[in-house]
Amino acid sequence: MRKIVVAVCAIAILQSCVVSTAAKVVKGVAKVGYKTVKGTVKGVSWAVSKANGKIDEDRIDGTWKVIGVYKGSFETFTNDQNPDSSFESECTEGFDQIIFNSKKSKFKPVHCSTEKVDWEKYDFEFGKNPLTKEKENYIEYNSSNYISVIDINSKTMILEGNLMPKLAFSGGKLYLLEKVK
Incomplete structure (x- = not known):
């Protein structure tokens, strides 16, 4: 019993x-x-989950084409039920792009693949971002500008911050980029 x-x-x-x-x-x-996942842009999905832990800096290397811009922060995007990615390129030839050279820690945003822009030196960090006050992957350039690296995979990268001043003036803060080469 x-x-x-x-x-x-x-x-x-x-x-x-x-x-x-x-x-x-x-x-x-x-x-x-x-x-x-929250919607797609030209067949590429917006992945909004933040990377857990440090991202290898070599993954950022290469040429990245801007294919989507969200007018708001990452926090706003995660709470938005129907995010609107209203990016239309003004380029008749070429495309808006960002080229990263991780070996030399330099990058340059290029408008319409043709503009001559100087390389900017950057530091790729994992830690407390001085701008957002959160522990994350981020890029620091010009000693006071910060771009949060939300996530990177073999085909896409999502960045938050003042990446391209021309697009930031219209309110763009979250960028979806597709790897070109």
Whole structure:
């Protein structure tokens, strides 16, 4: 009789643990699923989850084409139910791009692939961003300008900050870039 009572109690305790753990997993998956993709721009999805931990600086290397601009911050974007990426390039030939050379820690934003722009020296950091006060990956240039690196994969990169002054004047703060080469 005593063994039966102990077995029933053990089953009840284990079942409550499994149910509460399953509820947390479902809640977590729903939250991640909601924040992972919000619409597409020219067939490329906006991934809005922030990178966890340090991103390897070599991943930023190359030429990146601007294909989407969100008029607002990353925080606003994650809370927006229907984000509007209203970027239309004014370029008749070429495209707005940013070229990163991670070996020399230099970058340059180029308007319509033709403008002659000087290289800017930058530092790629992981830590407390002085602008946002959050621990994240960021780029510091001209000793007081900061660009948050939200995420990078082999095809896309999402940056937040004053990346291209021409676009920032119209309110653009969050940029979706596609790797060119």
